[in-house]
Amino acid sequence: MPDxxxxxxxxxxxxxxxxxxxxAPEAVRRAARRRARVVxxxxxxxxxxxxxxxxxxxAMIHLIPGDPVRTALGPTAPVExxxxxxxxxxxxxxxxxxxxxxxxxVLSGNLGTxxxxxxxxxxxxxxxxxxxxxxALLATLLALPAGVPLGMWAAVRxxxxxxxxxxxxxxSVTGTAVAVPEFLYAIGLVSAFAIGLGWFPPAGKAGPxxxxxxxxxxxxxxxxMIARIARVETLRExxxxxxxxxxxxxxxxxxxxxxxxxxxxxxxxxxxxGLLLTSLIAxxxxxxxxxxxxxxxxxxxxxxxxxxxxxxQGVILVYGAIVLVVxxxxxLLLGALDPTSEIREQS
Amino acid sequence: xxxxxSGPAVAGAVIVALMAALAVAGPIxxxxxxxxxxxxxxxxxxxxxxxxxxxxxxxDLLARVLVAGRFSLALALAATLIGAVAGILxxxxxxxxxxxxxxxxxxxxxxxxxxPGLLLAMFTAVVAGLxxxxxxxxxxxxxxxxxxxxxxxxxxxVAGADYVSAARMLGVPxxxxxxxxxxxxxxxxxxxxxxxxxxxxxxxxxxxSFLGLGVQPPSFDWGRLLFDGFSRIYVTPEVALxxxxxxxxxxxxFNLLGDALARxxxxxxxxxxxxxxxxxxxxxxxxxxxxxxxxxxxxxxxxGSNPVRGxxxxxxxxxxxxxxxxxxxxxSLTAAAIGGLVPYPGKVTYGRLHLGGRDVATLSDKELGxxxxxxxQDPLAALNPxxxxxxxxxxxxxxxxxxxxxxxxxxxxxxxxxxHLPEPERRAAQHPHELxxxxxxxxxxxxxxxxxxxxxxxxxxxxxxxxxxxxxxLRLLRExxxxxxxxxxFISHDIAVVGQLCDRVVVMYAGRVVEExxxxxxxxxxxxxxxxxxxxxxxxxxxxxxxxLAGIPGTQPAPDQVGPGCAFAPRCSLATERCTTERPELDAxxxxxxxxxxxxx
Ligand code: SF4
Numbered sequence: 030m031p032d033x034x035x036x037x038x039x040x041x042x043x044x045x046x047x048x049x050x051x052x053a054p055e056a057v058r059r060a061a062r063r064r065a066r067v068v069x070x071x072x073x074x075x076x077x078x079x080x081x082x083x084x085x086x087x088a089m090i091h092l093i094p095g096d097p098v099r100t101a102l103g104p105t106a107p108v109e110x111x112x113x114x115x116x117x118x119x120x121x122x123x124x125x126x127x128x129x130x131x132x133x134x135v136l137s138g139n140l141g142t143x144x145x146x147x148x149x150x151x152x153x154x155x156x157x158x159x160x161x162x163x164x165a166l167l168a169t170l171l172a173l174p175a176g177v178p179l180g181m182w183a184a185v186r187x188x189x190x191x192x193x194x195x196x197x198x199x200x201s202v203t204g205t206a207v208a209v210p211e212f213l214y215a216i217g218l219v220s221a222f223a224i225g226l227g228w229f230p231p232a233g234k235a236g237p238x239x240x241x242x243x244x245x246x247x248x249x250x251x252x253x254m255i256a257r258i259a260r261v262e263t264l265r266e267x268x269x270x271x272x273x274x275x276x277x278x279x280x281x282x283x284x285x286x287x288x289x290x291x292x293x294x295x296x297x298x299x300x301x302x303g304l305l306l307t308s309l310i311a312x313x314x315x316x317x318x319x320x321x322x323x324x325x326x327x328x329x330x331x332x333x334x335x336x337x338x339x340x341x342q343g344v345i346l347v348y349g350a351i352v353l354v355v356x357x358x359x360x361l362l363l364g365a366l367d368p369t370s371e372i373r374e375q376s
Numbered sequence: 377x378x379x380x381x382s383g384p385a386v387a388g389a390v391i392v393a394l395m396a397a398l399a400v401a402g403p404i405x406x407x408x409x410x411x412x413x414x415x416x417x418x419x420x421x422x423x424x425x426x427x428x429x430x431x432x433x434x435x436d437l438l439a440r441v442l443v444a445g446r447f448s449l450a451l452a453l454a455a456t457l458i459g460a461v462a463g464i465l466x467x468x469x470x471x472x473x474x475x476x477x478x479x480x481x482x483x484x485x486x487x488x489x490x491x492p493g494l495l496l497a498m499f500t501a502v503v504a505g506l507x508x509x510x511x512x513x514x515x516x517x518x519x520x521x522x523x524x525x526x527x528x529x530x531x532x533x534v535a536g537a538d539y540v541s542a543a544r545m546l547g548v549p550x551x552x553x554x555x556x557x558x559x560x561x562x563x564x565x566x567x568x569x570x571x572x573x574x575x576x577x578x579x580x581x582x583x584x585s586f587l588g589l590g591v592q593p594p595s596f597d598w599g600r601l602l603f604d605g606f607s608r609i610y611v612t613p614e615v616a617l618x619x620x621x622x623x624x625x626x627x628x629x630f631n632l633l634g635d636a637l638a639r640x641x642x643x644x645x646x647x648x649x650x651x652x653x654x655x656x657x658x659x660x661x662x663x664x665x666x667x668x669x670x671x672x673x674x675x676x677x678x679x680g681s682n683p684v685r686g687x688x689x690x691x692x693x694x695x696x697x698x699x700x701x702x703x704x705x706x707x708s709l710t711a712a713a714i715g716g717l718v719p720y721p722g723k724v725t726y727g728r729l730h731l732g733g734r735d736v737a738t739l740s741d742k743e744l745g746x747x748x749x750x751x752x753q754d755p756l757a758a759l760n761p762x763x764x765x766x767x768x769x770x771x772x773x774x775x776x777x778x779x780x781x782x783x784x785x786x787x788x789x790x791x792x793x794x795x796h797l798p799e800p801e802r803r804a805a806q807h808p809h810e811l812x813x814x815x816x817x818x819x820x821x822x823x824x825x826x827x828x829x830x831x832x833x834x835x836x837x838x839x840x841x842x843x844x845x846x847x848x849x850l851r852l853l854r855e856x857x858x859x860x861x862x863x864x865x866f867i868s869h870d871i872a873v874v875g876q877l878c879d880r881v882v883v884m885y886a887g888r889v890v891e892e893x894x895x896x897x898x899x900x901x902x903x904x905x906x907x908x909x910x911x912x913x914x915x916x917x918x919x920x921x922x923x924x925l926a927g928i929p930g931t932q933p934a935p936d937q938v939g940p941g942c943a944f945a946p947r948c949s950l951a952t953e954r955c956t957t958e959r960p961e962l963d964a965x966x967x968x969x970x971x972x973x974x975x976x977x
Contacts, residue, residue, distance in 0.1 A: 209628065212583060277715050280771065
């Protein structure tokens with residue numbers, strides 16, 4: 030028996046082939062540095078986006094044609110009131126100074142005061158944000174475990190072009206489900222289950238049962254979307270060699286699909302979930318409107334309708350920041366989850 | 377870019393056509409009814425006269441829904457055009473701006489794409505105020521980033537094309553390259569994607585109007601009708617039904633059609649489906665001692681193509697049989713058929729397929745899973761990237777032998793050591809990408825040793841590895857065969873490797889065996905013109921052997937293009953009249969050798 034140990038040079042790792050344990054080999058350190066660089070790059074991108082977002086939300090008020098205060102208070106408001114408001118908002122100062130003040134205020138948590146109720150915008154948002162996030166998170170938590178198995182099942186059934194009928198049905202049903210906007214689901218659910226059958230309260234937030242319909246309305250589209258993506262990802266994995274080898278090992282189908290295929294489809298599915306979460310937060314605006322749900326979405330609609338600009342500005346800023354944070358989190362999570370990301374960064 | 381008119385696509389096209397017809401005809405036919413105020417029929421529910429009820433002025437809601445189609449579609453069209461124009465401008469900026477500004481533009485687009493469209497629309501609605509104008513601008517702004525991204529992607533593809541490089545080398549200004557070369561070439565996919573954007577705009581606008589941020593009375597679109605109807609949903613739910621159905625139908629129609637069109641747009645670079653390869657064969661007397669005994673194995677694909685036809689093969693215990701041929705000869709499909717791994721539309725038929733003296737059809741998963749070991753070409757692809765190496769080995773024992781996790785793991789580490797993987801403990805706890813190519817292939821071989829392998833099927837196991845590692849893996853295979861007494865079927869395009877490793881060589885061409893001979897007779901005794909050509913095309917030992925047939929003109933016929941005669945005839949220098957009409961059978965040619973050729977026997 031020839032001794033062949035130690036003859037081969039590892040392909041993807043350079044440096045001593047089999048480093049003694051306890052001492053980080055050059056390659057490992059380099060990989061760590063590379064990882065750190067990626068994290069730094071993402072963080073910088075996040076900071077820049079945040080700055081742009083701040084500038085945009087500041088600019089929003091100034092882009093309103095004419096005088097925003099006059100527009101908000103209406104043509105009949107007394108001049109003194111308008112002037113007082115303008116002064117309170119600092120609109121009579123030079124622009125750079127206004128921007129500096131705005132940034133300082135936002136960073137210290139001061140988002141201004143509502144034109145209508147005189148409440149601090151920060152407090153309004155703090156009171157309502159959890160309600161919106163609860164809807165979006167619950168919808169994601171519902172859509173993921175519903176959509177992924179559905180997509181996998183469809184993939185296994187339609188693999189290599191078998192069961193063309195199922196493929197067509199799956200495609201049309203999910204395609205249709207994706208195309209229906211969430212507010213129609215919401216209206217449909219309200220008419221059927223709240224007004225028609227009376228099983229659920231039609232609106233408002235009071236206890237767990239009131240969550241059911243809004244969460245369902247919000248999750249319906251994403252379930253179909255996730256199922257579609259999971260199907261494509263699963264089909265791709267099913268064609269790979271490791272599945273052939275696992276088949277050659279005669280593993281039971283369940284183990285093959287759940288243990289071998291599923292983990293490899295999750296990276297892509299997770300990416301989509303990140304995007305989905307941000308779109309759910311936006312989609313919740315319409316769902317909240319239908320269910321009179323006391324969240325940020327309802328607030329922003331109100332504030333735009335009532336020309337309550339400080340509130341609109343604050344809510345949009347917060348929405349934008351949430352999107353940025355979610356995207357950053359997804360990026361970092363993927364970097365940590367994907368065992369091959371290190372290799373990919375190399376090439 | 378042909379559009380595939382599947383059922384959903386046709387349904388989408390029909391709905392969109394109906395919508396277009398409604399937009400044209402609706403106001404003409406129902407315009408008066410929609411505006412007719414009836415003080416005696418205010419806020420009614422559904423009735424025979426007003427199937428969807430009436431609004432607060434007693435106007436018929438069905439008529440209003442039908443009339444609102446034009447305004448809804450017109451607004452959506454306007455928003456789409458604004459979004460598309462803005463997006464395409466934004467997307468082409470990087471190709472005309474100086475590098476730094478171009479990067480900034482790209483970065484902006486990437487950042488904007490991540491923002492939900494509704495958020496951008498809200499922003500615009502605040503600035504532009506309530507009303508149709510603000511909503512259209514807002515939805516336009518929401519659509520623009522998507523178009524910008526699409527334009528960038530498409531333009532980047534075109535910019536890499538030869539004619540653009542040529543123009544650039546000739547000193548054509550960038551702006552001119554953009555207008556003359558890039559834009560015309562990406563116009564079609566962009567236009568095809570408009571349908572999808574239009575559907576999105578329609579839904580977005582309906583949403584804005586539904587929130588009360590879009591169209592304001594006395595104008596009305598579907599979203600506004602829904603807004604009005606929704607406030608009465610507790611009393612007369614049916615009044616919300618009409619506009620909701622209209623919005624849903626339009627959304628579905630545009631999406632289904634848009635999906636089909638966008639797919640067509642993405643299909644510009646069509647990937648060719650991989651044709652399954654094809655093999656040959658010949659049977660001989662049954663061998664009672666054989667581990668593997670194959671008779672008349674045929675693999676059929678729909679359309680009557682037979683990439684493997686009537687192949688017979690035996691492998692004795694401890695024997696290493698090499699199966700050689702060019703790609704497309706059917707050698708890999710033969711391996712897959714023996715392993716029961718032929719992909720779906722393929723059908724396997726055989727006169728006999730015995731493993732260890734028993735028909736494979738009667739063997740349980742447990743018996744097959746432990747008696748058959750397979751090794752594939754690319755060990756990185758063959759190992760699951762998400763699972764640890766040790767776990768992938770251990771599961772064989774867990775699944776088939778009910779071993780405990782600890783016992784299975786111990787055995788996995790032991791087997792990794794058996795294939796001379798250094799530090800097997802540590803390696804078992806690593807993921808495949810942390811191992812080198814040679815180590816991965818060792819791990820795959822170790823996986824086969826988890827059971828008690830009777831047959832090892834190695835399909836090009838060294839092709840993806842570099843030369844030094846190749847030799848080590850071959851040595852390891854030899855060693856494993858010697859230790860376990862397993863029979864081995866070694867599949868390779870490389871007749872030199874086969875000659876070194878194997879006891880016996882089986883040469884395949886176009887789905888059949890053309891020659892079978894002991895490996896040590898390869899150099900002097902090869903009789904079939906194809907085998908001889910294979911050997912003759914071998915250059916020196918250390919030149920590149922990946923193209924063994926560089927010396928023979930022509931290519932192997934596809935499985936469905938093999939004539940009645942000898943498949944090799946078109947490339948054979950000895951071919952006669954008879955060769956093209958009559959197929960030579962595999963006949964004995966000296967001791968332990970068989971050849972299928974008219975000119976040899
Ligand atoms: S049968 Fe004829 S064509 Fe075929 S290999 Fe022999 S000589 Fe060539």
